[in-house]
Amino acid sequence: MDVQLLTFIIVGASFALYIAIAIWARAGSTTDFYVAGGGVPPVMNGMATAADWMSAASFISMAGLISFMGYDGAVYLMGWTGGYVLLALCLAPYLRKFGKFTVPDFIGDRYYSQTARTVAVFCAIFVCFTYVAGQMRGVGVVFSRFLEVDIVAGVVIGMVIVFFYTVLGGMKGITYTQVAQYCVLIFAYIVPAVFISIMVTGHILPQTGFGATLSDGSGMFMLQKLDNLSIELGFNEYTSGTKSTIDVFFITFALMVGTAGLPHVIVRFFTVPKVRDARKSAGYALAFIAILYTTAPSLAAFARVNMIETINGPEMTGTSYEQAPSWIKNWEQTGLIQFDDKNGDGMMFYSGDERNEMKVDRDIMVLANPEIANLPAWVIALVAAGGVAAALSTSAGLLLVISTSVSHDLLKRNFMPDISDKAELFYARLAAGVAIVIAGYFGINPPGFVAQVVAFAFGLAASSFFPAIIMGIFSKRMNDKGAVSGMIAGLVFTAAYIIYFKFVNPAANTPDNWWFGISPEGIGTLGMMVNFLVAFVVFKMTDEAPAEIQELVESIRYPKGAGEASAH
Amino acid sequence: MAFRNEDDKKAYWKENLTLLAKLLVVWFVVSFGAGILFADALNSVQFFGFKLGFWFAQQGSIYVFVALIFVYMAKMNAMDKRYGVDEE
Numbered sequence: 331m332d333v334q335l336l337t338f339i340i341v342g343a344s345f346a347l348y349i350a351i352a353i354w355a356r357a358g359s360t361t362d363f364y365v366a367g368g369g370v371p372p373v374m375n376g377m378a379t380a381a382d383w384m385s386a387a388s389f390i391s392m393a394g395l396i397s398f399m400g401y402d403g404a405v406y407l408m409g410w411t412g413g414y415v416l417l418a419l420c421l422a423p424y425l426r427k428f429g430k431f432t433v434p435d436f437i438g439d440r441y442y443s444q445t446a447r448t449v450a451v452f453c454a455i456f457v458c459f460t461y462v463a464g465q466m467r468g469v470g471v472v473f474s475r476f477l478e479v480d481i482v483a484g485v486v487i488g489m490v491i492v493f494f495y496t497v498l499g500g501m502k503g504i505t506y507t508q509v510a511q512y513c514v515l516i517f518a519y520i521v522p523a524v525f526i527s528i529m530v531t532g533h534i535l536p537q538t539g540f541g542a543t544l545s546d547g548s549g550m551f552m553l554q555k556l557d558n559l560s561i562e563l564g565f566n567e568y569t570s571g572t573k574s575t576i577d578v579f580f581i582t583f584a585l586m587v588g589t590a591g592l593p594h595v596i597v598r599f600f601t602v603p604k605v606r607d608a609r610k611s612a613g614y615a616l617a618f619i620a621i622l623y624t625t626a627p628s629l630a631a632f633a634r635v636n637m638i639e640t641i642n643g644p645e646m647t648g649t650s651y652e653q654a655p656s657w658i659k660n661w662e663q664t665g666l667i668q669f670d671d672k673n674g675d676g677m678m679f680y681s682g683d684e685r686n687e688m689k690v691d692r693d694i695m696v697l698a699n700p701e702i703a704n705l706p707a708w709v710i711a712l713v714a715a716g717g718v719a720a721a722l723s724t725s726a727g728l729l730l731v732i733s734t735s736v737s738h739d740l741l742k743r744n745f746m747p748d749i750s751d752k753a754e755l756f757y758a759r760l761a762a763g764v765a766i767v768i769a770g771y772f773g774i775n776p777p778g779f780v781a782q783v784v785a786f787a788f789g790l791a792a793s794s795f796f797p798a799i800i801m802g803i804f805s806k807r808m809n810d811k812g813a814v815s816g817m818i819a820g821l822v823f824t825a826a827y828i829i830y831f832k833f834v835n836p837a838a839n840t841p842d843n844w845w846f847g848i849s850p851e852g853i854g855t856l857g858m859m860v861n862f863l864v865a866f867v868v869f870k871m872t873d874e875a876p877a878e879i880q881e882l883v884e885s886i887r888y889p890k891g892a893g894e895a896s897a898h
Numbered sequence: 899m900a901f902r903n904e905d906d907k908k909a910y911w912k913e914n915l916t917l918l919a920k921l922l923v924v925w926f927v928v929s930f931g932a933g934i935l936f937a938d939a940l941n942s943v944q945f946f947g948f949k950l951g952f953w954f955a956q957q958g959s960i961y962v963f964v965a966l967i968f969v970y971m972a973k974m975n976a977m978d979k980r981y982g983v984d985e986e
Binding site: 411418419537554569616623890 | 914985
């Protein structure tokens with residue numbers, strides 16, 4: 331059976347599964363819609379959180395990025411996992427005890443302020459839209475490459491599927507489809523990695539194969555070989571980085587804190603029955619995420635060795651373009667591989683210096699890897715299904731936050747406090763529907779700055795939500811004025827820095843011009859500090875939080891008496 | 899009040915914060931310490947086929963993160979019981 335037919339069957343089967351789950355788990359009340367009735371078992375919530383978190387970027391792009399960045403890729407590996415420690419230890423249990431539906435709910439109630447709630451709502455909506463456009467694009471890209479349909483058609487198919495289970499099932503539908511999507515995506519990620527690990531090193535586990543000797547009988551360690559190749563070909567040594575230590579530090583920190591402050595991740599911990607379940611499911615979530623995140627760097631290294639050897643040949647003298655393997659020709663058509671025979675010898679050569687004749691896009695490292703390694707057709711089909719699962723699960727989680735923000739935080743808590751549960755549910759569904767259409771539009775017509783705005787999402791979460799929530803839990807007396815001015819200061823500072831270097835004056839975006847050598851990707855860390863500092867100073871000059879708020883804070887610090895999440 | 903007395907409430911919170919501080923020190927040391935600040939120094943140590951600093955940055959710290967959350971969970975559940983503030 332040819333690859334394309336297999337891909338249709340496997341992707342189609344996964345879609346049928348998601349739709350079946352959505353029909354089974356449709357939402358009957360706002361509690362179902364917002365927090366899945368508050369009854370999700372911790373292991374399942376862990377899987378759902380993992381799928382929610384691991385987006386098209388994690389699945390498709392991350393290993394490729396690491397493959398080209400070497401050591402520096404660690405900013406993503408540590409940054410996107412370390413945040414869960416903060417989440418599990420400092421946020422999730424307390425927010426679960428607080429027992430409301432959304433992050434703006436917490437900020438608004440804890441700081442007894444509509445202004446705080448409104449600032450939080452707009453941050454949440456902005457962060458989520460930023461993210462979701464990239465996801466829809468990911469769906470479109472996978473469809474167009476593997477099924478050879480138009481990108482527009484791919485995005486529309488993705489929209490219809492997400493629309494179906496988000497609008498119908500709300501959080502409940504999303505949660506159980508995410509469990510299925512986790513299984514699909516992790517299987518799709520691990521299978522090719524295991525194959526390649528066995529091929530290159532003879533180890534079944536990519537994590538140990540990463541540090542093993544090559545199976546070609548040379549007795550050399552795989553990483554040693556990669557370092558040698560990198561230097562020989564004029565790249566940087568793979569295991570040491572090119573970014574400055576301070577920048578690596580700040581980027582990693584911003585990604586960690588941003589992760590812990592992302593509303594679509596936090597809201598997952600409102601869905602479990604108890605506080606102890608929130609702690610437990612954070613642990614499971616990270617364990618499930620770690621399976622992919624420890625495989626990715628191994629895959630990155632294997633893929634790089636494989637690719638270099640395939641293109642340059644065992645003697646590192648180049649291979650004939652005429653007899654190039656079919657994947658090179660296939661990916662050339664998409665423009666992701668380009669060959670420019672500079673010296674006219676008909677041989678392909680890939681290097682980091684002036685001898686280079688190849689342009690290789692980093693995104694193909696995961697998608698083309700099965701072809702590069704000559705894996706069976708069903709593995710290629712599986713990777714397509716995994717990529718779609720990763721993109722769909724994350725989009726659904728983000729769209730839900732957008733719809734909740736509109737129907738609950740804006741309408742119910744601001745403009746229409748007397749609205750009935752049924753009407754609120756209607757507005758939630760309507761908002762989800764509208765959000766999907768907008769996201770789809772951005773997926774089809776991506777603003778040129780999608781890649782840049784990701785830094786934005788993390789920077790904003792790090793500099794606004796994270797400090798506000800932390801102070802709300804760990805300082806009883808922190809007041810509304812301190813928190814609001816902190817959030818606004820952190821936000822404005824971070825946004826201004828990123829906007830300046832990414833949009834206003836991109837030419838100046840070099841280490842010489844950065845403050846303290848911190849890139850826009852890492853500025854969220856400084857923004858977070860600004861937030862804490864401003865909040866503290868303003869707090870010192872104003873009255874502390876009222877007694878009933880201090881009691882509220884004390885009551886979220888221990889688990890006893892946590893009911894299910896409720897609207898009042 | 900859920901606690902037996904005011905002292906218990908203070909002691910519980912203090913114990914929680916101490917545990918948090920210890921675990922966050924480990925969190926910081928493996929990632930920002932071993933994986934970033936001291937990565938170059940640790941890279942002179944060979945750990946199987948890895949340079950040690952590189953291993954912490956791309957593998958080791960992630961394993962430690964997972965372990966930290968489960969340790970915290972177990973300790974807190976035991977503490978909740980001890981103070982009688984667990985969910986029955």
